[in-house]
Amino acid sequence: MSTNSDISFRDSVDQMFNQAINLMDLPAGLEEKIRVCNATYTVRFGVRLRGSIHTFTGYRSVHSEHMEPVKGGIRYALSVNQDEVEALAALMTFKCALVETPFGGSKGGLCIDPKQWKEHELEQITRRFAYELVKRDLIHPSQNVPAPDMGTGEREMAWIADQYQRMNTTDINAKACVTGKPLNAGGIEGRVEATGRGIQYALREFFRHPEDVSLAKLEGTLDGKKIIVQGFGNVGFHAANFLSNEDNAKIIAVIEHDGAVVDAEGINIENLSKFVKKHGGVRGFKDAAFVEKAESVLELECDILIPAATEGVIHPGNAQKIKAPLIIEAANGPITAKADAILQKRGTVIIPDMYANAGGVTVSYFEWVKNLSHIRFGRMQRRQEEARHQLLADEINRLMRASGIKEQLSSSFTEAYLKGAGELELVRSGLDDSMRTAYQFMRETWHSRSDVKDLRTAAYLVAIERVADSYRTKGL
């Protein structure tokens, strides 16, 4: 729980769930089945490091098994606790349902400050944690498939996959036991960028609907929009990078753990990223003004606010002062339930976490499918597609010549048209489709029901209805 938070993250998720469920007509028993977290496993294990035994506490929580495997990241942070893991597992259930990835919800966490340990120590700790989870089928290609979250990334996922393989030497699908792996260890193109890319696709889809844009008191497209990003890690960096480079939005402030940097003309994201990689924070970055009191930067004038750090950062203490008319929750649970009510009253449009950051799990789904099919996407059709395009281009050029037209298809068009889709193009296309489709389901509920006042409630309604359907089909 954030120090400024009114209630715990879990209570916040519960409250938002309740608001939605009150608008539904589910039997009480089914409602309770969907609400509760099925199981949480707590493990305390020792690892001999630096000459003595250190005990670590970890969790893996399974919220709902209406579909299996269950899916959800593993977080490394000192703040990890059972409540948080369970709240995040519940969000995973609804997120997967909303973007139609065929998984139940799960989440894991280890109470650790990864910065305090050297790489080989972290590997020992991760392998031991993975061992404990694999032993209980809490990591398993057909039962429970983790992914990265705060404090973990490709490196940890590769260790986990290898640990599973060592313990299951004849499992032909072993690589599918975890997603977010490096490409050379069974990963997929576009997974690292996926959550940030999903934020970009979500915003693009939002701006395709002028009716929704005007509800946020905005107009036009993403071009020139002033954006504030909190958290410059995997999600925040990629979102800021794509939005500034490809949609011409202006990132006017970046908030990090050690302060914030502000430039009304727009920050050069690549330069900032190089600086942060070298110095571990934004303090000292010369090309923008530094603000010591980082949190106050959340309250600056802007068009779009992207909290991409952690939960509970927008709370009753600052919600009144947030000026952004549009907030897209890249982090999980950045707005507490009370703050959400305050912002709604003020007319702020919130694109909820459950939808906004679903890019990660969507591409994880593609990676899992790739691992189970043992072939990279595009390998069979790419050259055939190029050959067919070549045939068409040649025929058009021949017809133009035969008709006495001197012009031929331009080389830039021909090059772009001939290029068959590789894995990255296919992953981006699948992600874009998933983000667009899910948004359309949400907005349909948002606009068609007078009792649904916001996108978050709409997201919960769509997701809960799908989970309920799944339980009904199972005969529960």
Ligand code: NAD
């Ligand atoms: P990360 O560890 O790569 O980056 C988080 C960044 O936020 C770090 O740079 C950290 O210094 C900064 N930060 C932490 N607390 C802060 C604070 N109070 N103020 C300002 N900066 C702060 O983590 P990430 O993977 O980018 O995840 C960020 C959020 O996105 C989390 O809520 C996570 O659950 C969510 N998320 C991540 C993914 C994913 O694929 N990585 C997918 C879905 C959701």
